[in-house]
Amino acid sequence: MLNDHAKLMQAVMVSGEIIGRKKLQKMIYIAKKVAFPFQERFQFHFYGPYSEELTLRVEELCNMGFLNEVKEKKGGYFQYRYTLTEPGKEFLSLNEVDMPFLQDCLVDMNEQNARFLELVSTVLYFDNLSKEEVAGKVFTLKASQRYTEAEIDEAYQYIESLKRKIQ
Amino acid sequence: MAYSAEKLSEEKVFKDPVHRYVHVRDLAIWDLIGTKEFQRLRRIKQLGTTFLTFHGAEHSRFNHSLGVYEIVRRIIDDVFAGRPEWNDDDRLLTLCAALLHDLGHGPFSHSFEKVFDFDHEEFTRQIILGNTEVNNVLLRVGPDFPKKVAEVIAKTSEKKLVVSMISSQIDADRMDYLQRDAYFTGVSYGQFDMERILRVMRPREDQVVIKKSGMHAVEDYIMSRYQMYWQVYFHPVSRSAEVILTKILHRAKQLFEENYTFKYEPIHFTSIFNEKVTLEDYVKLDESVILYYFQIWQEESDPVLSDLCRRFVNRNLFKFVEFDPAKEYKKLAELGSLFKKAGLDPEYYLVVDSSSDLPYDFYRPGEEEERLPIHLLMQNGELRELSRESEIVDAISGKRRTDHKLYYPADFVLDDSTKKNVKKQIRALLEL
Numbered sequence: 001m002l003n004d005h006a007k008l009m010q011a012v013m014v015s016g017e018i019i020g021r022k023k024l025q026k027m028i029y030i031a032k033k034v035a036f037p038f039q040e041r042f043q044f045h046f047y048g049p050y051s052e053e054l055t056l057r058v059e060e061l062c063n064m065g066f067l068n069e070v071k072e073k074k075g076g077y078f079q080y081r082y083t084l085t086e087p088g089k090e091f092l093s094l095n096e097v098d099m100p101f102l103q104d105c106l107v108d109m110n111e112q113n114a115r116f117l118e119l120v121s122t123v124l125y126f127d128n129l130s131k132e133e134v135a136g137k138v139f140t141l142k143a144s145q146r147y148t149e150a151e152i153d154e155a156y157q158y159i160e161s162l163k164r165k166i167q
Numbered sequence: 168m169a170y171s172a173e174k175l176s177e178e179k180v181f182k183d184p185v186h187r188y189v190h191v192r193d194l195a196i197w198d199l200i201g202t203k204e205f206q207r208l209r210r211i212k213q214l215g216t217t218f219l220t221f222h223g224a225e226h227s228r229f230n231h232s233l234g235v236y237e238i239v240r241r242i243i244d245d246v247f248a249g250r251p252e253w254n255d256d257d258r259l260l261t262l263c264a265a266l267l268h269d270l271g272h273g274p275f276s277h278s279f280e281k282v283f284d285f286d287h288e289e290f291t292r293q294i295i296l297g298n299t300e301v302n303n304v305l306l307r308v309g310p311d312f313p314k315k316v317a318e319v320i321a322k323t324s325e326k327k328l329v330v331s332m333i334s335s336q337i338d339a340d341r342m343d344y345l346q347r348d349a350y351f352t353g354v355s356y357g358q359f360d361m362e363r364i365l366r367v368m369r370p371r372e373d374q375v376v377i378k379k380s381g382m383h384a385v386e387d388y389i390m391s392r393y394q395m396y397w398q399v400y401f402h403p404v405s406r407s408a409e410v411i412l413t414k415i416l417h418r419a420k421q422l423f424e425e426n427y428t429f430k431y432e433p434i435h436f437t438s439i440f441n442e443k444v445t446l447e448d449y450v451k452l453d454e455s456v457i458l459y460y461f462q463i464w465q466e467e468s469d470p471v472l473s474d475l476c477r478r479f480v481n482r483n484l485f486k487f488v489e490f491d492p493a494k495e496y497k498k499l500a501e502l503g504s505l506f507k508k509a510g511l512d513p514e515y516y517l518v519v520d521s522s523s524d525l526p527y528d529f530y531r532p533g534e535e536e537e538r539l540p541i542h543l544l545m546q547n548g549e550l551r552e553l554s555r556e557s558e559i560v561d562a563i564s565g566k567r568r569t570d571h572k573l574y575y576p577a578d579f580v581l582d583d584s585t586k587k588n589v590k591k592q593i594r595a596l597l598e599l
Binding site: 046056059065 | 280281284286288321322323325492493496497499500519521523539567569
């Protein structure tokens, strides 16, 4: 009952604070692809893999008072910060979620910037393609981000480092 | 003549209750319709469990897929053809993607995907790219044609205009399902002037835009979408049937994992339960297979599986009360322990189900909303986002509506022949 909500709350709790909706989306997607049992379904959108279900669940958790969302003006757009509230912590204590190694992975991802996580998640989204084809996809679909070959290599290395954390 | 350009000697037509006729002239489209993977869609209902609420809703994904194809065909042949922004080399690609966009849907997709962590889009990709009849037809167009079709459906194609015709906030998919689902459920919502919308659509580099003069028809389309979601798609009785269906699949999987001996071996499910499902196994699944198992599982010795199957087959569904997770999560935990005391596993018999819809969203730069808005083409050639021009759309833009319900078996809770005191406490908490 409300297990999927609890998993997201756990993710925010172990991360401390997540800054940016894009970052939150990419962190959960990467965690799901690497091994963790998040249920939200993702599709490819402007910034890479995106889940409407995740957006909805986060909004619900904010409405329920379990997540705190702070909206800040940042240049020409708004940015959002997410933390777990006290009632959220209480809920989580009644609905335990067992996801070993999650903290280690999410804390690491949280230290990366959203642009890099967008690249990592895009690489993971096309994991059925060869590295060359993935690079082609990145250069076509993400032309505005101007990723380099070196960054793509770094994304592959980063994915491997995450996988090692859960072994 | 190249296969991509080959036409049938005579146009074929399918009678259709929504579009009157679906017209097929391209040989490749005709061949795709004849493949076994496309024919399988006849055995998958478009609206899953909704037929238990609206008895007419027995139409299939086959009907809908033909409908989406027909709308796209009309847009291309009647509106876009000859316009400089439209590249007619993309015509067959767009038609194939429209026809095949739902190819990977499984039986009762929503529940299946939830329980077994399937992704119908991934199966669509596999059917198009794998060793299938569909793939053989597409390969006759060109060696990389299957890949191009799969990319349009997955929205990873660089052809943004083509993608937007099949998947955007005003696309052929939605325009077909709103009208078709309204027709088959018998509701009067879901009606809008599609002919008008098609006439005012214009191709642009990245998306389809709508001439300003068609704004009121688009307003009608957005409002009918809103009504259909709350009156049909999220109907609480259909959701109750879906809750039970999901729980049946959960239970069968759990029993399999616990080495329970089924009276009749569930061979169609074995690879799914083992999480080793192949494409071949997947395309064998349709709703007739699933309903066959639900019939025979009524005789299983496991009381939960047999009871849930009897409920689904005989439409003895769960009842519901409104539920506010933020205020009532402690009550939910309390109810859970009372259900256990009364002899029912709350994991299967006490279920929170949530529905939510965002009728229209505008683009907010820098945010992760990622929905391409509808753009109006003004007389001076400028593009204006719909909600900036339409007060009606502005009123509902970006406003999400969510609804939570708590489902439970009323017959059990109201039966005082056993555990009378516990059930009394349950009824008090449920405010019955």
